[in-house]
Amino acid sequence: MTTVDDRPTTPPAEAPRRRVNPVLALLRNSWRQLTSMRTALILLFLLAVAAIPGSVLPQRGVNPEKVDQWFVDHPDLAPRLDQIGAFAVFGSVWFSAIYLLLFTSLIGCILPRTRDHVRALRMRPPAAPKRLDRLPQHAALEAPAAADPAAIAAVLRRRRWRVAVRGNEVSAEKGYLKETGNLLFHTSLIAVLLGVAAGSWYGWHGNRILVAGADNAFCNTRQQYAEASLGPRVDSADLPPFCLTLEKFEADYLDSGQASRFWATVSVDSPGDTPRTAGFSVNSPLRLDGANVYLLGNGYAPVLKYTDRYGKSQTSDDPFLRTGDPNATEEGVALFPDANVDPKTGRRAADQQVAFDGLYLPTVGDQPPYVASQFPAERNPALNLTAYRGNLGLDAGIPGSVYQLDQRQVDNGKLKQVGTKLLRPGETWTLDDGSTLEFVGTRPYVTLAVRHAPGQTLLLVASGTLLLGLMGSLFARRRRVWFRVSPPEGGSPTSGSSLVEAGGLPRTEHPGFADEFAQLVAAVSGDAPDRRRAREGDE
Amino acid sequence: MSALSDQLVTFAILTYLVAMISHAVEFALGNARKVAVAAPARELVGAGVGGAGGSVDEPATPSVPERPDRSTGRAVLAGRIAAWLTVLGAALHLGAVVTRGIAAERMPWGNMYEFVLTVTWIGAAAWLVVLWKQPSLRRLGLFLTLVMVLLLAFAELKLYVQVVPLMPALQSYWFIIHVSTIIFSSGIFLLGVVPAAAYLMRAGWEQGRRSFPYTLARRLPAAAGLERLTFTLHAFAFPIFTFAVIAGAIWAEAAWGRAWGWDPKETWAFISWVVYAGYLHARATPSVKRSVATWIAVVGFLTVLMNLFGVNFFFTGLHSYAGV
Numbered sequence: 001m002t003t004v005d006d007r008p009t010t011p012p013a014e015a016p017r018r019r020v021n022p023v024l025a026l027l028r029n030s031w032r033q034l035t036s037m038r039t040a041l042i043l044l045f046l047l048a049v050a051a052i053p054g055s056v057l058p059q060r061g062v063n064p065e066k067v068d069q070w071f072v073d074h075p076d077l078a079p080r081l082d083q084i085g086a087f088a089v090f091g092s093v094w095f096s097a098i099y100l101l102l103f104t105s106l107i108g109c110i111l112p113r114t115r116d117h118v119r120a121l122r123m124r125p126p127a128a129p130k131r132l133d134r135l136p137q138h139a140a141l142e143a144p145a146a147a148d149p150a151a152i153a154a155v156l157r158r159r160r161w162r163v164a165v166r167g168n169e170v171s172a173e174k175g176y177l178k179e180t181g182n183l184l185f186h187t188s189l190i191a192v193l194l195g196v197a198a199g200s201w202y203g204w205h206g207n208r209i210l211v212a213g214a215d216n217a218f219c220n221t222r223q224q225y226a227e228a229s230l231g232p233r234v235d236s237a238d239l240p241p242f243c244l245t246l247e248k249f250e251a252d253y254l255d256s257g258q259a260s261r262f263w264a265t266v267s268v269d270s271p272g273d274t275p276r277t278a279g280f281s282v283n284s285p286l287r288l289d290g291a292n293v294y295l296l297g298n299g300y301a302p303v304l305k306y307t308d309r310y311g312k313s314q315t316s317d318d319p320f321l322r323t324g325d326p327n328a329t330e331e332g333v334a335l336f337p338d339a340n341v342d343p344k345t346g347r348r349a350a351d352q353q354v355a356f357d358g359l360y361l362p363t364v365g366d367q368p369p370y371v372a373s374q375f376p377a378e379r380n381p382a383l384n385l386t387a388y389r390g391n392l393g394l395d396a397g398i399p400g401s402v403y404q405l406d407q408r409q410v411d412n413g414k415l416k417q418v419g420t421k422l423l424r425p426g427e428t429w430t431l432d433d434g435s436t437l438e439f440v441g442t443r444p445y446v447t448l449a450v451r452h453a454p455g456q457t458l459l460l461v462a463s464g465t466l467l468l469g470l471m472g473s474l475f476a477r478r479r480r481v482w483f484r485v486s487p488p489e490g491g492s493p494t495s496g497s498s499l500v501e502a503g504g505l506p507r508t509e510h511p512g513f514a515d516e517f518a519q520l521v522a523a524v525s526g527d528a529p530d531r532r533r534a535r536e537g538d539e
Numbered sequence: 540m541s542a543l544s545d546q547l548v549t550f551a552i553l554t555y556l557v558a559m560i561s562h563a564v565e566f567a568l569g570n571a572r573k574v575a576v577a578a579p580a581r582e583l584v585g586a587g588v589g590g591a592g593g594s595v596d597e598p599a600t601p602s603v604p605e606r607p608d609r610s611t612g613r614a615v616l617a618g619r620i621a622a623w624l625t626v627l628g629a630a631l632h633l634g635a636v637v638t639r640g641i642a643a644e645r646m647p648w649g650n651m652y653e654f655v656l657t658v659t660w661i662g663a664a665a666w667l668v669v670l671w672k673q674p675s676l677r678r679l680g681l682f683l684t685l686v687m688v689l690l691l692a693f694a695e696l697k698l699y700v701q702v703v704p705l706m707p708a709l710q711s712y713w714f715i716i717h718v719s720t721i722i723f724s725s726g727i728f729l730l731g732v733v734p735a736a737a738y739l740m741r742a743g744w745e746q747g748r749r750s751f752p753y754t755l756a757r758r759l760p761a762a763a764g765l766e767r768l769t770f771t772l773h774a775f776a777f778p779i780f781t782f783a784v785i786a787g788a789i790w791a792e793a794a795w796g797r798a799w800g801w802d803p804k805e806t807w808a809f810i811s812w813v814v815y816a817g818y819l820h821a822r823a824t825p826s827v828k829r830s831v832a833t834w835i836a837v838v839g840f841l842t843v844l845m846n847l848f849g850v851n852f853f854f855t856g857l858h859s860y861a862g863v
């Protein structure tokens with residue numbers, strides 16, 4: 001199925017010698033080099049090799065936490081690798097250089113081939129070579145049914161050959177689809193690249209956790225995302241305004257603990273529209289105008305009500321995060337930095353802040369240690385908490401995580417442990433200073449990714465044409481046949497005893513051509529193929 | 540049902556093993572020259588996907604009449620037995636895949652064990668199609684059954700997991716579309732590497748190399764036919780693989796919110812795709828030697844293996860169904 005250079009017009013081997021500008025000559029030579037098949041091959045190979053570190057090393061765009069971990073584990077190597085873009089391979093200079101060169105080469109390859117192909121499509125199939133018996137396929141037909149060029153041409157046309165009649169010769173060609181498909185395929189590759197580019201320039205995405213309840217509603221602004229990334233051509237103001245409230249989250253589990261279904265119900269409030277309720281799930285995102293919302297994960301946020309020694313209560317419903325355990329053990333913290341403000345003075349001693357950290361177990365076991373949940377659904381929920389009092393370190397100006405206690409404060413003794421307890425929903429824990437913590441219950445939360453990715457339609461269409469082109473290119477075969485009608489000695493070309501000679505040339509290596517040729521010859525001579533066997537030849 | 544499937548896998552492995560031994564006997568007894576000359580230049584046109592022309596055989600090259608030679612006769616018998624054993628093995632293998640699916644009440648592609656089980660079956664079935672179209676290639680069966688035994692034994696010993704239903708992330712019709720096409724193309728690539736390796740050895744042999752791996756090729760079919768089969772299989776599998784990757788991207792868009800995110804599996808699919816594109820290019824370039832092109836195809840298969848096993852073992856990504 002390989003073509004042996006398919007171009008109908010090969011450039012003239014030697015152009016008339018002229019003195020050429022050496023710079024121009026160099027440029028032209030470089031261009032020729034770049035657009036050669038060999039270079040394309042090398043660049044393809046480089047592209048494959050260059051992608052490998054992208055799978056071996058963690059990538060910022062895929063998994064930023066892992067990158068941070070890598071820095072911790074390999075403090076010497078990581079910064080150096082970072083400098084050469086090893087943690088963002090697919091956006092790195094060298095990776096981009098390879099594919100940009102490859103695509104330049106591709107364009108340089110497609111353009112002349114398209115021109116040649118259009119020419120070939122416009123041209124009539126070429127005249128017959130002098131000696132048809134030198135072709136890989138050859139047959140001589142005596143007294144065929146279709147004995148004049150017009151009749152032969154008709155037979156060929158019926159079989160969808162492109163035909164040209166020149167005097168007593170018929171030339172026919174078939175399989176232009178191969179080159180058409182090939183060009184369509186390579187052009188689609190460029191369209192795919194453009195689609196990807198559009199997506200990264202004009203797209204944006206953000207991730208966040210959404211806890212159930214109207215008081216936790218989130219609106220689509222950049223500040224409301226834990227992590228967001230906007231393409232270079234996107235402004236914060238471009239984000240479509242809508243607000244989401246998680247109304248309900250359902251998860252079904254099998255007895256083995258494996259999840260079988262997730263379903264999130266949200267109310268959507270966009271300006272100008274009446275609020276509506278919508279459901280979505282893994283594999284079926286919520287498609288809004290200008291953004292899609294994807295369900296990535298879920299968990300429970302314990303509702304904790306702390307009543308300080310002055311009798312003032314505050315409630316926290318910060319989400320506890322999954323530890324990765326399939327039975328949904330969660331880890332988290334409830335911070336009460338404003339606890340124990342003396343109502344009389346309005347002041348609080350810096351060491352009177354309160355925090356609780358620990359584990360949430362949707363299904364706690366019967367015996368201690370209560371450190372791992374037994375089942376992902378809330379069959380027997382409990383919190384295993386440690387209470388802290390002291391300085392939470394939130395005022396130090398160092399941004400802290402809402403999911404973790406500042407361990408430095410514990411280590412330097414500014415935050416002291418004041419007890420631990422297993423707490424079930426509805427239970428209240430009274431601490432040593434008389435303050436209380438009530439475990440009110442839990443609220444479900446979902447982890448969401450909100451995305452806008454323009455260029456997807458282009459990608460989809462280009463993928464389709466890519467596939468079509470590829471199949472045409474791989475499975476179509478280009479071939480030519482010629483028929484020459486020789487009048488019988490001294491007779492007229494239309495008399496019954498004229499001799500027809502046929503020759504065939506597969507332009508794509510293709511073992512079935514001999515048979516096809518034999519059938520064609522049989523159709524022209526109007527009888528079964530076995531009476532006149534086409535001469536065999538090697539493809 | 541699940542236990543039945545496990546037993547069928549064991550029986551399939553044993554049957555392939557006996558087939559392999561039988562092929563080895565054929566090898567040991569066979570007369571190389573005769574096989575090489577008698578190879579008719581028939582061509583497989585990928586199971587009905589041939590496009591124009593379809594699968595048509597070239598008029599058979601006149602073959603050397605077989606001398607009634609006792610050792611050759613026994614070799615042919617051993618080869619025939621091996622081929623029929625392979626048919627039996629593939630039938631048991633199919634039974635294992637189907638019963639596994641019935642036990643799980645879904646397509647049996649939910650984890651790596653099932654994945655390997657199905658990929659290898661596709662490879663075996665496609666081999667039987669090739670064998671049916673080109674009986675002269677029968678001796679390749681030695682390598683094919685070897686690959687089958689190794690992969691299946693590895694799957695049974697190292698990858699085996701109990702039957703469980705699909706996790707929600709996999710409950711999508713894209714699951715069936717994407718995974719079935721990945722499996723199908725991987726199976727054909729798997730089969731394609733057999734004639735590729737055989738070609739590399741045989742071509743060396745035909746060029747007069749007489750050192751170790753080349754001597755194995757003494758009794759293999761002629762190099763040109765192996766090379767053509769290699770190409771046909773790859774040309775057949777490549778568009779399917781391309782489609783599978785596209786389908787995966789469409790599914791990823793729905794499931795994870797992005798069509799392409801350079802997750803390790805996606806990265807390796809990209810690498811495989813680029814390498815196989817390189818193979819097709821290399822084969823179409825007259826200045827690149829056929830053996831070099833074929834090496835690229837072998838490298839392509841290594842990247843497929845890397846995706847199948849390596850990525851699941853070494854990296855974690857969103858493709859978390861590996862189940863190891």
Ligand code: HEM
Pocket residue numbers: 001002003035036037038040044102103105106107109110182186189470473474813815816819820823
């Ligand atoms: C983005 C990089 C490229 C990719 C992924 C790619 C991919 C492919 C694939 C998969 C094929 C096989 C289809 C077939 O056999 O017709 C192919 C064929 C072909 N490509 Fe490319 N290509 C790329 C760049 C190029 C470049 C830069 C050139 C020009 C130098 C080129 C020239 C060709 C030609 C002439 C064929 C036809 C080979 C034949 O007749 O079998 N391609 N390409």
